[in-house]
Amino acid sequence: MEIALKNPAKKTATRSKQPAAVAKTPKTVKLPGHIYDYPKYYDLIFGSDCQAELNFLQDCFDCFADRKVKSLFEPACGTGRLMIRFAKLGFRISGNDLNDKAVDFCNRRLVKYGYRPTAFVADMCDFQLKKPVDAAFNTINSFRHLEHPEMAAAHMRVMADAVAPGGLYVLGLHLTPAEPAEIVEESWTAARGPLKIRSKMWLVDRPAPRIETYRMKYQVTKPNGREVLEDQFNFLTYNVQQVLDLFAAEPRWEIAAIFDFTYDIQQPVALTDATEDVVFVLRRVD
Numbered sequence: 001m002e003i004a005l006k007n008p009a010k011k012t013a014t015r016s017k018q019p020a021a022v023a024k025t026p027k028t029v030k031l032p033g034h035i036y037d038y039p040k041y042y043d044l045i046f047g048s049d050c051q052a053e054l055n056f057l058q059d060c061f062d063c064f065a066d067r068k069v070k071s072l073f074e075p076a077c078g079t080g081r082l083m084i085r086f087a088k089l090g091f092r093i094s095g096n097d098l099n100d101k102a103v104d105f106c107n108r109r110l111v112k113y114g115y116r117p118t119a120f121v122a123d124m125c126d127f128q129l130k131k132p133v134d135a136a137f138n139t140i141n142s143f144r145h146l147e148h149p150e151m152a153a154a155h156m157r158v159m160a161d162a163v164a165p166g167g168l169y170v171l172g173l174h175l176t177p178a179e180p181a182e183i184v185e186e187s188w189t190a191a192r193g194p195l196k197i198r199s200k201m202w203l204v205d206r207p208a209p210r211i212e213t214y215r216m217k218y219q220v221t222k223p224n225g226r227e228v229l230e231d232q233f234n235f236l237t238y239n240v241q242q243v244l245d246l247f248a249a250e251p252r253w254e255i256a257a258i259f260d261f262t263y264d265i266q267q268p269v270a271l272t273d274a275t276e277d278v279v280f281v282l283r284r285v286d
Helices: 039-047 051-064 083-088 100-112 149-162 240-248
Strands: 028-030 071-075 092-097 119-121 133-138 163-174 185-192 195-208 211-222 225-236 253-259 277-284
Touching (some): 039 185, 039 195, 051 133, 051 163, 051 253, 051 277, 071 083, 071 149, 083 100, 092 100, 100 119, 133 149, 149 163
Parallel strands (some): 028 225, 071 092, 071 133, 133 163
Antiparallel strands (some): 163 277, 185 195, 195 211, 211 225
16 A cells, blocks of 8 residues: 655745734714704713602602692703603603703603603793693703893793692702802713713803803714714803892792702701702792
């Protein structure tokens, strides 16, 4: 038997060395418009952790309302992050907002879970409800978007029309302390599944008495790329005396209690010149 031997001179095929694959940097897209035009992103940033607010508001209803609270209204409701949660708890809810995209997002979510689409587009200084509600709330500084004191006064009047006697309006806002910080900046991150958003807000100017101009930036990370959105808006400022004067100008409101943004019903606070983040529990009187 003849055995074939391997040829020791056989050449071994070689391949030219290829450069290692370089991971592509995800494309970054700059989004047009305003932060309120992207309700999905807004809802993630501001609605990812609101259980403390929800619990606190219910505690306020139980402790300070002079009537049973069954119906609720939220001016400047945005995406309805709290509205949907209250609806699931059995409250009758409604709200308004100037941004039609936010209102549409809110209503579509309500319908998805079997509730009526009760958000509507309106100015929070100029609207009328068909029937007064038992309580209302505006907890995250949206009230300060009213850039003129006359607009804020009009808001307090229409809210007094919107809330029944004995009911509440829980209003949260940032006050300017006697010695305001020169640099004001905050940032936070929220994620839902593969969607991650880093948000940053900072003070850029004080262009007029009682006006602060802020910029806000979203850095959005998604599986198919990145997006950046930057917006600018004004806030009307309030010191302690200015906010007290605002409430006193509408005699149908009385201050039932004052808290801060820790939302601890066991820890009311006293107003001082250093007070900043504050929640007023206003009660509607005859």
